[in-house]
Amino acid sequence: MIIGYIRVSTQKQNLEVQQDTLNKYGIDKLYQEKASGRNTNRPILNEVIDYLRTNDILVIYDLSRLGRTVHQVMKLIEYFSQNSIGFISLKENLDITTPIGRAMVIIIASFNQMQVEIQNEKIREGIENAKAHGKHIGRKPISNDKVKIIKALKKEGYTNQEIANHLNISKRTVINYSSIEILK
Template identity: 35%
Template sequence: MGKRIGYARVSTDDQNLDLQRDALALTGCNAVYEETMSGKSADRPELGHCLKALRSGDTLVVWRLDRLGRSLPDLVGIVSRLEQEGVGFESINERIETTSAAGKLIFHVFAALAEFERNLIRERTRAGLAAARARGRKGGRKPALEEAQVREIKALLKDPQIQVGTVAKRYGVSRTTLYRYVGKTGPR
């Protein structure tokens, strides 16, 4: 039988890891990786160390599901990777574990709900963009320069005494943006 490795996380320094530590100790965790960091942060170094320490046959134990994943899709992704590596997963509060058939079923229902949520968001986004287009709105960023400004800039840059950087500054754009609109005008 493999090791039981715990992962505990709190969002701020004001919060305390004691409750999670105690719960993980009661489940027989051999080691616990602890982190004080927002769950929204993609860079969670202790979680990375924890995941590297897990081997096939081990079980990752968390106090609650929200301690592991930043979102349901993120959680599903992490647990799916664990499953592919032969590592079990257990959440103490929700009483979910993926080492049994029933536990896997419950977790896969969560995964299906996460995919459903992603698809709904995608559909709503498409519908919103289509409605905006129907009202004559164009998506994307407003152009940095108007047609009249581009004509003025081209006329100014015909004078070899005028520097590209000066023109760019005058119109409030970068040299790169200026070149994108008028093309390269030779060395300056």
Template identity: 30%
Template sequence: MNTKAATPTQTGALVGLARVSTDDQDLQLQLDALTAAGCIRIFDEKVSTRKKDRPGLAAALDYLRPGDTLVVWKLDRLGRSTKDVLIIAEDLHDQGIGLKILTGRLAGNYSPTGEGKFFFTMMAAFAELERDIIRERTIAGVQAARDRGQRLGRPPAMTPEQVEHARTLLTNPKNTVSSIARLLNVSRATIYKYVPELTQAPAAAAEELTA
């Protein structure tokens, strides 16, 4: 569906807002897109929208002036819930500031008034609904896998066969934990984890443990 929202008259500057939820995520994709869109200033933040304190958004709102347009890469960079997004959008409108979304189904310019407000509300609601559906499908998929007896999460570092092989090799005093770890392509720590009796072994394996 390609629904056009009312487009505000832009008389001022484009100001960008980039956000990721954790320090492990990279802002560069958003920064590049916002720069290419013509933003003269970009504010960024690394914080979950579930937290009330959003310094990047607060700084952007303080910087924006009537006639300016706030630009985000995608709607979920502005807020995670329909309520939050609409509160921010209403605040922008009250100040005479437009909103532009660069990517996703909701890409375009929005003015949260009249027809534009109606479509913006519906689209924000659809975006939240889509997140909920994805989350429910993920939960259902995990439960179905458990019901089938599938092991979830990371696979074990050593299979039962490798553990047994390691124990057999360790019966030979010429074999060390390091040499067996190299043979099985695992770390010494992994050997000790899966063969815990080594902590009491008095032979070469024990010597390596205390080395």
């Protein structure tokens, strides 16, 4: 059986290109997931792994859909090899049944991981630069008036979610500000 797995990192992203490509390949069953590739516990991927049997083939759009670190990818590739499960990554044209295919998986997974690390490094540098220039990082603090309203509504017995809905702020903001002292 040919099983397809497609993934994007966020709810806002679109799966259509991956889905069209896998459907053209000719899959029997398709699994879709919207979760970060850095997450090692992805429910749909776990379901796919549980579903796969000897001689099944897992088809993905590109190797980064399987995971974003070399360790994640190699752990899965090893599992596939040990259980006689085929694996195809369409974008890179990878086949793990050959020594060159397995080596290419390691190389491509290494580049994918490096890309993530470089991106994270740039984000950290940007934040440090902004802080060095006196820019505020994160959300703006709420006004003392809103803090007073939060405290008053808490005393009246409203839940954090009810207060958040009333003030059009997040529940986490209500929790964070409900216990601080009001600045004068």
